[in-house]
Amino acid sequence: MLAYHFTARDSSAWGEGRHPWEVWPDVFRVTRYGHLGVQLFFVISGFVILMSAWGRTPRAFVVSRATRLLPAYWVAVLATGFLLVVLWPVGDVAVWEVVTNLTMVQSALGVAHVDGVYWTLFAELLFYVLVTLLLLVGLTRGRVLVLVLVWPPLAALAHTSGQDLLATLLNWYTAPFFCLGMVLYLIHRWGPSLLHLLLLGYSCALAVGVTATRFPDGAPSVTGATPSLGVVLGTVSVIPLLVWAAARFAPRGRAWRWLTVLGALTYPLYLLHEYWGWYVLHLVAPRLDRWAALALAIAVCLALAWAVHRLVERPLAPRLRRALQQGLDEAAAESASGAAADPGRTSASTTA
Template sequence: MVELQAATPSRVERFSLLDGLRFAAALAVVAYHYLAFPEPGLGAPVSSVGPEVFRFAKYGAFGVDLFFVISGFVILMSGLGRSAGAFVASRISRLYPAYWLGVLSTAVVVAVAAPGHPVDLRQVLVNLTMLHPAFGVGDVDPVYWTLWIELHFYVIVGVLLLFKPAPSVLLAFALAWPVVAALAQLTGSDLLATTLIAPHAPLFAAGMAVFCIYRYGSNSIAWLVLAFDTAFAVAASTPNIGASIARNTDSSMSSTAETVMGLACVGVVVLVTLTPLSRVSGRWLTTLGALTYPLYLLHQNIGVLMIHAMEPVEGRWAATGVTTVLLCGVAYVVSRYVERPVGRALRRRLEGDLGALAGATRRRSRRAA
């Protein structure tokens, strides 16, 4: 493979439109859960009370695939050039503060507002680790399944970055990873397929390929890798979302629609990072991006209970709109007063402790030698 040379980025590594895209993906998932997913607590499904709304809202499930493509770009961008300790500290401090609050808040709200809901103390405590799927413990909120996938990706990237990969190695990895993962799945190697997140690998890999083009420059090899990953995602990843929509909403989706949505998930990331749109700036877009994670964490179980409580008075549509706006406000509070201060403090502490641990390990190794 052609050896690519690292280029000095010509743009500031803050993509305002990418932040806005993250928020749009979160709103799409919110719309899917409120306006397409047949939540038991919401009575008649939207497919019967508002079929025209349902027809569009069901596509919001593809917001998850868009999240994965964005993660492929952003996590590689944030990890390159950092030590292993700094990368681990940044990911833990980014994921856990809002997540801990989300788990506890959801558990309390569900216990008070829906006491028949099967959430127990053991489930809550194990959920706080974010590793609960490994122990066969159910999610306190159904949206947590994607965090388990993201954790796998962080580990994969962390291991990759330990080797300080050259640009060509990053591209080779983005090309080979989905293939190896798919082969593991096809051959029944369940542990390897799960570790390599086989159904979603092409989406993350496509985001990584987009980042390589941004960071190291446009060339035929990088674009071919991106084209391969995108085609692989359309063939192997997006059909999973289509099948999930059909399973959950009893509404079939054509392969053409799945293909268009898969191409769009990659295409919009390319547009906001590799075209003049990457230079668009706006603090309001950055603010919206900051709402994404807490809104995603809090919206499903809590939001459904809020809509259920308001619907007899406000009606379904008004209750849905008010709930979405209120949860966006809560997400802003969580972002500003939990994620930022707690995340910064946790990151400094972890970086210091991990640095001290690494230093002690090196000193012990020198003495042993």
Template sequence: MTGLSLIRGAQPLPPLAVQLPLADAPRGRERRPRLYALDGIRLLAALMVALHHFAGTDRVDQPGNLIWDRPVSEIMPTVFHVATYGWIGVEIFFVISGFVICMSCWGRTPRQFFVSRVIRLYPAYWFAVLFTTGVLAAVPGVWERLRARDVLLNLTMLQSGSGVRNVDGVYWTLWSELRFYLLFLLVVATGLTYRKVVLFCCVWGAAAMLAPVSRLPLLDLVANPEGAWYFIAGLALYLMHRFGQDLLLWGILAMAWLMGQRELGQRIDEIEHVSSWRGAVLIFTAFLLLMVAVALGHTDRVQWRWLVTAGSLTYPLYLMHYAAGTAVISRLRDDMDARLLVAAIITGFLVLSWAVHRFVERPLAGAVKRGLETAFSRAARGGS
């Protein structure tokens, strides 16, 4: 994610304001505090996903599975029951992404938006693709290795659009994120305002509702009905944060919750199979309420600077943990206590994530940014 600082207006709207045209009024220049709480929530979501993949999926609870060799619910039943809900961390990521993308794009040009996304997404991703490919070559037996041509295509982050498998299964969320960025770029190009973002939420939400019954593959691809309402929730929350709450934004958020709870149930029925709908909805609702608290400024007192570092670990941790981590578990499962092994692997990936952020992301992001800005400047001059 990009930096979490923004502008606060001198006079926020009163609760449940109905003078919606005022929402596009110029804001003041006073800087709001960095949203440290978001960094903490992001890391918590990443840890939830990692724990789920290691000890809470339907796959690891099958007899003779390649990761643990026997049902993980027999090995560590308490951890399993907690970890079965960790997949909700992905939905949390999508909501936070909607919030942060809207925040980071406000007042930016499409060119700035494009550069910011490239330098944020690609450096750690390139490393993760090569790292995971190397680990799976060194520790075979759990995951099928991809052909070299497919690994190379993965470096584009566009493999899902070409029908090519991901090096690591968690990359499916990046395809959803990319489609969101392309759609939102259309709004960024016209200049972000309260009205335009609200209209975007309504149009995208309508398309996402129609896509499943339309039998139009292109509409389904663009509308992204599996993830749309989570991103929309994040956009509405950011508008609350910037302009103050009003009935329209609460309505969009309520619709996102209603559509989200349905998607949670579908995912449990079709993919996860290990958790209950009630538990998933309870966790998702608690998270949305926490995000409302962030949006309305109730967490501004959280000023723990270590959360900035914690937040920087989130993206590399998410990209690297799954395939490589489960492959390592398959080799060490008989040599260590299962709980200790999971804790050790997560800790190891946190350390590796810090190293990737410090020695890969930061240097490469600077170099790529300078290169892109030079290229865009040249293009603006007509190549002269």
């Protein structure tokens, strides 16, 4: 994703009038496909979110997701907002837009994202709502299989029939990728049964289909070139295999602990890299070799991600978790006591 935004996606980071594909003609042919990292992200999310939800209560799931997403997101919005409002006002961002972005539901209000990568988080939130509903009715393998079967076509039907609100709420574009991840988790947990494999192929076919319908999805306007449809669809087809292999053959042991640290940085890095990386390139590209400028931009983004993880996520997440858990427990207790009191009041009034 970093390679895509820094060497393929159009911006003024390399200088006015200099397009990234002109600076990087040798690597652009590969990095222009980096936008497919979003599809990979959704497949991984489908796998990980279902795994984290299994065996949990709805309240525990909501708390775990909120504490994972919100602290880093709030800091990233404020940091990028400060960059674009004060230091480098290239995005025409208003302070009120920064404030609204803190809710993570700015898409529902029609408010522009402070950073374009935030669009994926609204899709994530809608997926979390769906998983929470599953937890409320009871999360079972059978219900997940039914969901995988009916969710993507229903969402796509809402889109093709012009029901825009319903299509948005049902995540019509991302549904097949989330479903791919969920099926991969079922295979990881229960094995590759014939039904699992059939639904894997079904979800993969739907993922290829929605990708093809959006091809080239504005790529010429942001990368200066139309990507190969064959490469795009081939990459989407391989994504499930990559996720399965990562889960199946993930290295374990203390010697590989650095991978855990690197994994912890991926979320804040994703949130911060685009505009902060472009800003660094804007400052140093006129003075440094292109490779040195790129390396410095990546290093700064990694340093920012580490700072957010170490100074924000690690100390704040436990406190937020306790506060949310306490608040939800108190609300549940009040609801339970209110429900217990109602029959008595009803009985008394009836007797009178």
